[in-house]
Amino acid sequence: MPYVVTQSCCSDGACVVACPVNAIHPAPGEPGFATAEMLYVDPVACVDCGACFTACPVEALQPHTKLSDAQLPFIELNAAYYREHPHADRPILAAIAQRPVVDARGLKVAVIGAGPAGLYAADELLKHEGVSVDVFDRLPTPHGLARYGVAPDHPKTKQVIELFGKIEREPGFRYRLNVEAGTDVTVEELRSSYHAVIYAVGAATDRRLGVPGEDLAGSSSATDFVAWYNGHPDADDVHYPLEAEACERAVVIGNGNVALDVARILTADPDELAATDISDRALLALRDSRVQEVVVLGRRGPADAAFTLPELIGLAGHDDIDVLVEGGVDAVEVTSQKTEILAELAARTPTPGRRRIVLRFHSAPVRLVGDASVEGIEVARTEVVDGRAVLTDDVVRIDAGLVLRAVGYRARPVAGLPFDDERALVPNEAGRVEPGLYVGGWIKRGATGFIGTNKSCSTETVAQLLDDYEAGLLSDPTTAIAPFDYEIDHAGWLAIDRTERALGEAADRPRVKLTDRRALSEAATPVVPRYSAAHAVRPSRSRTRRATAALGRP
Incomplete structure (x- = not known):
């Protein structure tokens, strides 16, 4: 098998377009593209031309001969996809619908949010000659979660920022950073200054647990913790008591990819993190950290773990920390590739003195305990009944000085836009809220997908915008927003x-x-x-x- 998609896959889809034999799936527009954990190379169809390697913005595609021992499971992972999803009748070239170039000269668009969704939207717009795009962001820096969300020990994933740099150099592109929509400029001012406005503001908050003790000191969201170790300006003055004796054990509630990121950073060798772009404040705190064990709680069983298989493979490949499964081999029934790896982890023998991550399944928080700060967490065993994780009366206490909830992101309402509080998104039809007002990314579809998923998402939104422009539904600008003294271009x-x-x-x-x-x-x-x-x-x-x-x- 010449080329293999590995852990850092962002589902950008550029490799699909580059492949001359359509050997990479699921492709944009195919079932499963927006929800697949990664893309996969067909070992039979691949002709070893290397076009995908050149196109990939995050170096996820590698020749099989270049894989490390820890990456070898990706060979089987890629091949297994095609056993379950054969593509024997595929055309020679990837069939991806491309919108024809339209005459949009003079079209002015404001994009609110300089993260992946916003920049992919700008890129789609600027493919049409004469279009100008102003990208606003409340922060002094662009790139959103690519800068402040990707874990510092995943440098290849961060390489997508180089692609964003190319977008920023396109004719008609302008940054208006350090300017907050809704505060510095209203939606009405934006709509009168541009033909159209695309909101791509993401999902900036976390979901709550709703259990007693959640607001104790030492209890925080993984969202805030990630912002802290990634150097987000909003977290510049935050402190986590990692040096406290009680923090020898930390608990992460939730077992998605963010939970694994947090657990991995807490147990990583600070000398290795020192070679990354981790925040200096976080690096200093981690050097003084007493954390020896991180327990990761999941409400359901191993087969239903929320983390992706690529992230699990990456975690299992670390040889400087112990990754264990609570309950040992009896806790895992092998039914899939994911549970096969979990069973292998469950059979491992811990190394004395080594930091460890313990994956604990069928466990849900009941109460955080402590006086002024967290001293522990009460956890109930769960049983799955009719597809739901139901709490039992089997409750145990886990002593811990730090508890981080990682149970999902949630968008905030946007001033001047309708908001569906239950789904935590702006109601829309394929990105259109109404002619002249559009959404992209997590504020459009909810907090799902990966960095590259925003490319196809933004393509869909821009298609709606251009349809409205061609139909004469967009109003011409009547004003202009003058530069602010504090604005960063x-x-x-x-x-x-x-x-x-x-x-x-x-x-x-x-x-x-x-x-x-x-x-x-x-x-x-x-x-x-x-x-x-x-x-x-x-x-x-x-x-x-x-x-x-x-x-x-x-």
């Missing part, structure tokens, strides 16, 4: 990027993120000649001196 973002990369180069890291708004604004402003590395907390004094020297500053 593309040149400002590039200045921030250069500063972070320079700090990173001096510290043998890909970048050192600036984590507070003042530092980011100063770095973005060319008239500030003496940016101080002191604005970013450094992991060591020697690194600070090296970074400052690299920028030519005292």
